[in-house]
Amino acid sequence: MPGHALLEVTGSAQSTLQAALDALGQRAVASEQRDVPSKRDVVAAAERVKSDAAKVGVMCGEAGAPSLAPDVAASLVGALQQSCLVLCAAFYALSGAAAGATLRKDVKKLAGGVVQPCIGLLRAMEGGGDLKRAIGNVWGGCDAVAKAALDNKGALFKALAGVMAVLKDTLREMQELEEGDGGGGGGSGYESDDDAGSSEAGAAAGGASTAGSACRGGGGSGGSGGAASAQGGGGANGDAAAVVGAGDTSGRLHNLRELADLDFEAGELSGRERELLSSCRALMESAAAVVKAFGRALLQESALTAGVSGPGGGEALEGWESSLFHARNLQRCVEDLGAAMYPPQDAEEVSSAADGVATTIELMIDECPAADAVGGELAALGRQLAEARERVERAAVAAAAAPVGEGGAQAVAGT
DSSP states (O other): HHHHHHHHHHHHHHHHHHHHHHHOHHHHHHHTTOOOOHHHHHHHHHHHHHHHHHHHHHTTTTTGGGSSSSSHHHHHHHHHHHHHHHHHHHHHHHHHHTTOOOHHHHHHHHHHHHHHHHHHHHHHHHTTTTTTHHHHHHHHHHHHHSSOOOOOHHHHHHHHHHHHHHHHHHHHHHHHHHHOSOOOOOOOOOOOOHHHHHHHHHHHHHHHOOOOOHHTOOOOOOOOHHHHHHHHHHHHHHHHHTTTTOSOSSHHHHHHHHHHTTTTOOOOOHHHHHHHHHHHHHHHHHHHHHHHHHHHHHOHHHHHHHHHSSOOOOOOOOHHHHHHHHHHHHHHHHHHHHHSSSSSSSSSHHHHHHHHHHHHHHHHHHHHHHHHHHHHHHHHHHHHHHHHHHHHHHHHHHHHTTEEEEEEEEHHOOO
């Protein structure tokens, strides 16, 4: 196809897709959507995008898009644009009046993960770019749609699971530091959730590899994998197993690991610093128990299952969004506390970070939207948290008053 004609066709499609993506962030557009599509329908739309992207690779082959006849190139671009717009329409519906802030944010990210790679594929067609890589990027975005939680309950639970993953990661770090291990101990039962991120990366790499086969003429729609994904991912409770621990654990705590990989060695903990670490770990275990209780209560929340228009649905969604706001603040406090545990400790810094963890957990307990379901359990956990908080305060006072040479803030100042 002549260069000018190809640029005209792909340029128009890119502008259309970018406009469709931009419209997703406009509340006026989203609020017009009432009928929410099923996850199966959304995944099927994503599979159609994968199929049309693969066809670009098959038809272009090694010679590239400029070698195509004008009508063939226009047909390929038009099919990819149309399938993208169908998927965007599904995303509009998911972001409608019934969607909470967490779900809308997730859906917008998913949409960008498909539409932007499709725009990149169109650009690769124009300039003889790496079509295999571009198609792999499209497939990776579409695969993410199949794995995603596409309802309020699932989106909220996934975000809460991300906070829980950071808590567990930090607890493991604290245990290793307390034991003087620095490597890999595991007596508390807080196992790593990093494998979830590795699995997602592996899935994306697999999608790119399969897409590369399609470019060489060996791949079709990839429909069988998509069908399996669609069948395995229906509903929030169905998504629960997939999202537990699947959150982003890339906080400041991981920077400490990178330092360790560069032969970073923490100093020795004094006796009072070790006691402060132990008390903070107890506080963190109480916080983790509260977050777990919230996760169980969220999965049992019938008002969210019934939808915003159901009895108490809007009030329940607002309550859980508020709880998640506190949980995200908790994550930051947890990261601060984990970083403050390394010697030489600053007792005041540790106390402040621990106070942030405890205060945020207390807010979560006070404002729990499912108090009827887990109120008794949370009351007991609240008492446990208060005891742990008092222990931290006593340990912080003792560490701050430690004489020079025995750890604590004074020892740091005297060195």
